[in-house]
Every structure is written in C-alpha cells, then in structure tokens.
Amino acid sequence: MNILVLGAGALGVYFGGRLLEAGQNISFFVREKRAAQLAKEGLKINSPEGNFESRNVTTYTLPEEVRDIDLIFLAVKGYHLDQVIPQVQTIVQHTGAFVLPLLNGMEHIEKLQIAIGKEKVVGGFASIVATLNEKGHVEHTSGNSTLKYGVLHEQQTKICEQLEELHSQVKTKLIREEDILKHMWKKYIFITAFSGITSAMQLPSGYIANSPATFATAIKVILEMSMLAGLEGVILTDQEVESVTKTLLGFKKEATSSMHQDMRKGLPIEVEHLHGGALRLAAKHQVEVPVIETLYGVLKPYENGRPI
Structure with missing residues (x-):
C-alpha cells in the first residue's frame, strides 16, 4: 500500500515515520521550506516506543506531482484545513486515493465529504503527545501512541483491511474500530477539555488533578461535549464518559496538550x-x-499566535 502523509508536523512525521520504519512505501506532501528541512536534517523520531531515523525521505510540494497513492493521511492542523482541501481534491482526482484525516474535532469530516465524496473519507484520529524540535525532528513525550480508524462508507472496507494488516509490523498502535464515530467523539470530548483547560491555565496536566476547582471545570466541559455528542446521535454511557475523565487524569504531571505547547x-x-x-x-x-464558551473567549485572542 502506498501512503501519502499530507503534512509533516509532529503527528504526521511520527505515524508516517513508523510506517516507513516498517518498510512501507511512505511519502510526504509538504511546503517547500519543510521539504528542504527534511532533505537537510532527515526524518528522526525520539520516542519511548523506539527511536528511528531515515535520510531517505520522499517529499512532494505540488499536488500534480503525486501519483500511485492508495491512502492519504491528512495530518494538518484544523486552521489549515481550508487551505489544503484544494490540494487534497487534486491528489484524489489523480490517484483515486482514500483520505484518512487525523484532525481533532468533527467539522472536518463533512467538509472533506463535500469536497471529495463521502465514499473517500475514512473515519479516524490519532492520539500522541509530541512536538518538533528546532531541526524538525519528533520529540515524543508520552509513553505510547495510537491511530484509530474505521469505515464510514462501505467502499472503504478493503482499504481498512489493508491498513489493519500493518498493525503487527509497526511500533505504534494501529487500531480498527467498528464504531469509529463514537471513538472520534470520545477523542473530541477529551481534547476539548484537555487542550482548553491546560491552555487557559497555561499549566501542564498535573494541575488539573491538584485543583478541585480546575478539575470541576474540566468535568463540566466533558459533560457539555457529551451532551453535544448525544444531540448528534452518538450516545455515550456513563461509563464511557467516566473513561474520558480517567484519561484526563492519567497523564504524567508534566504532560500537556499540543495546544498548550503551541501557545507557549x-x-x-x-x-x-x-x-x-x-x-x-x-x-x-x-x-x-x-x-x-468561556474557554473559547479566553483562548480566542491566541488563535493566530501570541497577541501583540
């Protein structure tokens, strides 16, 4: 299977790198500056799951150049989605590839389905705490990583089966889920609370558990998000909501969200x-x-970077 990783931030390089390490045919679609950095510094992962380095990285900077791709990992930030959709459309038209978006949230699914067709957009997301250092290398700081995916349209069964076959070959978790929408919502609920609270208090996760008032605020975010999931037709049990809370408290004291890292x-x-x-x-x-709504108001001034 030929996989194109669109975006070479920490998430894209990590999961693309793990598949490259396993001998898969992986390429990256990036901006020219990032392509130059990868050519100069190579792809490198520093991780508790095992370090990996490669100087042989295939990159593309123009969508018209891309050929023979079966699956696209869309690994960009949410604020870049509208910019890259035309590039995704061009690549899908040239190759017929499926797209597995690894963005948080839910809005991007409908946007992509409108752009390239419902049958082309596979459900999924990634869980990892990682960042890029000054050389563009991945610093993986959490103890594990997971990429979950699943069928949103019957035409995606074969590509999901092919991805499932790779699970035992890679140093990360590639997990196929039958009810991928519920899992996506659980991640959305978690990340909205985790990123919102850590960024608003500008402190790592340990301070959530240590402050009853902060923890109560996080719980309220989880409950509000769970209500929204239910209104969208995804019903979470009390046990599933509780599992989100436990995940929030399960990080090392110094761990924090990617939003908080970006904010810093x-x-x-x-x-x-x-x-x-x-x-x-x-x-x-x-x-x-x-x-x-309150978290949104507190964080909105930082949307485009540190306010000047």
Whole structure:
C-alpha cells in the first residue's frame, strides 16, 4: 500500500515515520521550506516506543506531482484545513486515493465529504503527545501512541483491511474500530477539555488533578461535549464518559496538550476548530455550553499566535 502523509508536523512525521520504519512505501506532501528541512536534517523520531531515523525521505510540494497513492493521511492542523482541501481534491482526482484525516474535532469530516465524496473519507484520529524540535525532528513525550480508524462508507472496507494488516509490523498502535464515530467523539470530548483547560491555565496536566476547582471545570466541559455528542446521535454511557475523565487524569504531571505547547511557542492554536466547532454545534441544536464558551473567549485572542 502506498501512503501519502499530507503534512509533516509532529503527528504526521511520527505515524508516517513508523510506517516507513516498517518498510512501507511512505511519502510526504509538504511546503517547500519543510521539504528542504527534511532533505537537510532527515526524518528522526525520539520516542519511548523506539527511536528511528531515515535520510531517505520522499517529499512532494505540488499536488500534480503525486501519483500511485492508495491512502492519504491528512495530518494538518484544523486552521489549515481550508487551505489544503484544494490540494487534497487534486491528489484524489489523480490517484483515486482514500483520505484518512487525523484532525481533532468533527467539522472536518463533512467538509472533506463535500469536497471529495463521502465514499473517500475514512473515519479516524490519532492520539500522541509530541512536538518538533528546532531541526524538525519528533520529540515524543508520552509513553505510547495510537491511530484509530474505521469505515464510514462501505467502499472503504478493503482499504481498512489493508491498513489493519500493518498493525503487527509497526511500533505504534494501529487500531480498527467498528464504531469509529463514537471513538472520534470520545477523542473530541477529551481534547476539548484537555487542550482548553491546560491552555487557559497555561499549566501542564498535573494541575488539573491538584485543583478541585480546575478539575470541576474540566468535568463540566466533558459533560457539555457529551451532551453535544448525544444531540448528534452518538450516545455515550456513563461509563464511557467516566473513561474520558480517567484519561484526563492519567497523564504524567508534566504532560500537556499540543495546544498548550503551541501557545507557549507563540504559534497559532486550534481554538476555532475545537471549541468554536463545539459552539457551532450548540447553536445548531439551540443549547447552551457556557464553560466551553468561556474557554473559547479566553483562548480566542491566541488563535493566530501570541497577541501583540
């Protein structure tokens, strides 16, 4: 299977690199500056799951150049989605590839389905705490990593089966889920709380558990998001909601969200994609989500980087 990773941030390089390490045919679609950096510095992963380095990295910078691709890992930030959709459309038209978006949230699914067809958009997401260092190498700081995926349209069964065959070959978890929409929602609920709270308090995850007031705020975000999931037809049990809470408390004290990491670096953050998306769903169903709305208001000034 030929896989194109569109985007070479920490997430894209990590999962693309793990597949490259396993001998799969992996290429990266990136901007020219990033292509030059990969050519100079190579692809390198520093990780508890095992280090990996390769100087032989295939990159593309123009969508018309891409050929013979079966699957695209779409690994960009939510605020770049609208910019890359035309490139995704061109590549899919040339290759017939399926697209597995690894973005957080839910709004991107419908956008991509409109752009390239429902049959082409596979459900999925990734879970990892990682960042890029000054050389563009991945620093994986959590103890594990997971990429979950699943069928959203019957025509995706074969490509998901092919991806499933790779699970035992890679140093990460590639997990096929039957009810992928529910798993996507659970991730959306978690990341909205985790990224929102860590970024708003500008502290790592340990401070959530240590402060009853902060923990109570995080719980309210989880409950508001669970309500939205239910209104969208995805019903979570009390045990599933509790498991999201346990995940929130399960990180090392110093661990933090990618949004908080970006915020500390003065980079743009995904507040519009995550919290703004939740507010649009709330408006759609005519319900109130006051804690999410408050987090959105606190974080919105940092949307495009550190306010000047």
